[in-house]
Amino acid sequence: MITTKDLQHLFALIAADIAAHRDHLCELDGAIGDGDHGLAMDAGCEASVKAVAALDPAQATPAAAFNTAAKAFLNAVGASSGPLYATAFMRAGAAVKDRPDLSDEEFLRAFAAMAAGIQERGKAEPGEKTMVDAWKPAADAALDAWASGASLLECFDLAERAARQGCEATRDMTAAKGRASRLGERVIGHIDPGAASAAIIIASIAKFVEQHDSCRIDM
Template sequence: MITREQILQWLETLAGVLEDNQDYLSELDAAIGDGDHGINMNRGFQKVRTQLPNLGDRDIGGIFKTVSMTLISSVGGASGPLYGTLFLRSSMGVGGKSELTPEEMGGVLQAWVEGVVQRGKANLGDKTMLDALSPASDAYQQALAQGASGIEALQQAVAAAEAGMKNTIPLVAKKGRASYLGERSAQHQDPGATSSYLMLKTLQETVAGSP
């Protein structure tokens, strides 16, 4: 089971990870976008961090909804609506819950994918965050179906997200600012796929590291 306390710890840790990786994410974005992905993600999750002390008695759905509203209101560019929709979509399936079964966590991952598709109208191979999130969700479900524990399934999801992130390097972007570059967008790692990978990796490490 993934508890509410683990979710809050994950979000706190993720704010630190995105702060540490702000320059890296913005460097990736500078090659094919506006160069502000790291700045925007850090700004949004620092705002989320300020909300966390007030969320200790909320259910997980309420926590995700607060994260969504905070990101939408504080993150510029496409990242705010995309990450905001991701958390909003997943909040709908976990209302009233203070802990998640492995199957319910799988539903959260699937909701992330559906939220990004709904908001960004992206397909696999378009060189977006979906290229990390969709393989991660598929790998998680496959691992559970083969009898893996929730933590083992998250490990498989993170490995798939990392591979998906790296697979964006040769792709030509078909969505967002990067698509304006055409063939010149190839040979650059997608910043959104990278921040999505960091989000999943931090979740897995938080859950695995909890007593």
């Protein structure tokens, strides 16, 4: 089972990995945007991990952890990624309701709810050079693998691969959303920074699942 304490660790992993890639994300954004995506994501993830870490894991449910992360991220980030990730975390919280801890399937459903929330809030479809190009293929890959009997670890391995492939595919796309959409074909050849940060977050979640699985085996 995945507990609130486990989720505190997950948010710490995400924050650390985004921080490590902050400057690269800013470079990607500088090519087709205003150059601050790495700073925004770093600020949002740092605020989220601090807020979630302040919860008492013996009292707070996983839903409370996701909702706390949502509020903190939104308060820290005024850019478009703020409402998108706030919605993602709120949808994850709604997906697990008042469960005291999460089964593998419930955690996977929370992940899928994050992806759906981002797509719906952003009103984006795959192929429009946004973070949806990483999130939707990742969620679809994980859900399909689960339906075929794969383990949670296998599901997130496939999700991470799909996210990286989706991110890389944005290099050959024009943009239909945001500031980059004004640049027309000049954005071709550049990876979407939102897709890049999404791929990092999904890789962090996959790493968390791997570590959690190893701990379960050791026990």
